[in-house]
Amino acid sequence: MEYGTEIDTGRLIVTLSGILTFDDHEKFRSVVTVIADSDVDTVVVDLAALTMIDSAGIGMLLLANDRAGKQGKNLRLRGMSGHVAKVVEMSKLEQLIPID
Amino acid sequence: MSGHGIPCSGAETKTAGADERSRILIVDDLQSSRTLIGSVLSAAGFLRLDYAADGIEAIDRLYADPPDMVILDIVMPRMDGFEVCRKVREELRLDIPILIQTGVQEAEYRVMAFDAGASDIVSKPVNAGELVSRVRLHLERRRLMDSLQRYRRRMEEELLAARAMQQSLLMADDDVGAIVIPRGATMQTYHKTSNVLGGDLWQVFPVDEHRFGIFMIDLSGHGVSAAINAFRVHMLAGGMMTLRADPAGWLEALNLSLFQILPVEHFATAFYGVVEPRQGRLDYAAAGSPPPILLRDGGGWEALDGGGLILGCSQSARYPVRRAEIGSGDRLFVYSDALYENFDDPDRTFDTAELAERVELAVTDRALPFSDALLNALFGTSDCQLRDDLTWMLVEVNAP
Structure with missing residues (x-):
């Protein structure tokens, strides 16, 4: 997994790309830190360039959402396609994290 | 762990004791060299020193009672230092540090020493400070390696014990048969963990004299934490027997x-289904489970709805009961995601249709058992190394 961040009209956009799995725990910790340190109300996690995700990867999204929520930030997901879209749909993730 | 390898430090006498008790074999054909090295090491506090005057003598000593370290000359009569190195590594299979002392400076010669199995090289004539530092360094490294290896062995033993406990949670074929056969079905199951311990669990329960429940759960992640959670689920399931006729109640309680x-x-993610073969009926609920596949007796298949909020994330999650017809000769295939997801080679990830076609071919394969045929069709081998836990249940209804 690779990630990039940018501020767009007051929102933090986090772009994840590649494959998000168990092996990305360390790297994802920096993503959570970036989200926690950002001075915004809304965090958009863009998954358009993410090609696959495993259960640990879904867990990381839940963790990021939890941390953001505890700081009063809204976290949203967008752009899922292919395998990622299927997993998100199957697990009804939209009941836990808003999806644009 | 502090103080080692720092000669002349104040804490030396107290902390360096473990190294000074080490036994060191000094191999050199020159009496004067042996004496020099011996006195340098004695002065540094190493008192358990032994000597050999050539390679043959050294090998005899090493066979009889291996020391903690060897200081070795290269050019000696009868057997040279290279040969001693090779024998220590290849025949005696010892990984003790071997410190080679040589007056030859050519890089090639040094490479030969390392190729033969040397741990390090010091120049001749020996510099006392350098020799003592290197001896300490290698003894310390060796001690750390030993303790790491011991730690690793103990972890491996504990993981194997935990794995055996986990395997014992899974029901034996005979116990499954005793539940499903009288109720008009047969069942095959498969379970393989990825890295010794896994987070998959399946169970079969009698519901009443006509029905049985099948339960499959995949705890997120893998390894120790997933396995501990699988144990917890096994305990929880034991206390939920009053709910076993009710797929929605089962998943909501869990x-x-x-x-x-x-x-x-x-x-x-989980699936709970109640199968009633004589009525040709399956009632089920799912929480983000890969879509179970119903294979029809006359050929063809359909995917059931495995969608549902993943377990453990929301107090208000509800799991509707869905119903499917399952007649005589039909088969229900429930599986974990490791069966079709391929993270090492995403292009080899199968969609439900591709998976269903392969399952259909595997159940009709006359030459191979179902599990081998399916693994062959999906992974090209029946002996695959998986990065995630793989579990499946195949139920065949045969009630008239």
């Missing part, structure tokens, strides 16, 4: 328990 015990980033 969801609430997992919501309380799992950290926010952990969850589970």
Whole structure:
């Protein structure tokens, strides 16, 4: 997994790309830190360039959402396609994290 | 662990004791060299020194009672230092440090020493400070390696014990047969963990004299934490027997328990189905489970709806009961995601249709058992190394 961040009209956009799995725990910790340190109300996690995700990867999204929520930030997901879209749909993730 | 390898430090006398008790074999054909090295090491506090005057003598000593370290000359009569190195590594299979002392400076010669199995090289004539530092360094490294190896062995033993415990949670074929056969069905199951311990669990329960329940759960992640959570689910399931006729109640109760015990980033996907072969009926509920596949007796298949909020994330999750017809000769295939997801080679990830076609071919394969045929069709081998836990259940209804 690779990630990039940018501020767009007051929102933090986090772009994840590649494959998000168990092996990305360390790297994802920096993503959570970036989200926690950002001075915004809304965090958009863009998954358009993410090609696959495993259960640990879904867990990381839940963790990021939890941390953001505890700081009063809204976290949203967008752009899922292919395998990622299927997993998100199957697990009804939209009941836990808003999806644009 | 402090103080080692720092000669002349104040804490030396107290902390360096473990190294000074080490036994060191000094091999050199020159009496004067042996004496020099011996006196340097004695002065540094190493008192358990032994000597050999050539390679043959050294090998005899090493066979009889291996020391903790060898200081070795290269050019000696009868057997040279290279040969001693090779024998220590290849015949005696010892990984003790071997410090080679040589007056030859050519790089090639040094490479030969390392190729033969030397741990390090010091120049001749020996510099006392350098020799003592290197001896200490290698003894310390060796001690750390030993303790790491011991730690690793103990972890491996404990993981194997835990794996055996986990395997014992899974029901034996005969016990499954005793439940499903009188109720008009047969069942095959498969379970393989990825890295010794896994987070998959399946169970079969009698519901009443006509019905049985099948339960499959995949705890997120893998390894120790997933396995501990699988143990917890096994315990929880034992206390939920009054719900076994009710797929929705089963998953909702399990969801609430997992919501309380799992950290926010952990969850589970699950399937619970109640099969009633004589009525040709399957009632089921699912929580983000890969779509179960119904293979029809006359050929063809359909995917059931495995969708549902993953377990352990929300107190208010509800799991509707869905119904499917399952007649005589039909088969129900429930499986974990490791069967079709391929993270090493995403292009080899199968969609439900591709998977169903392969399952259909595997159940009709006359030459191979179902599990081998399916693994061959999906992974090209029946002996595959998986990065995630793989579990499946195949139920065949044969009630008239």
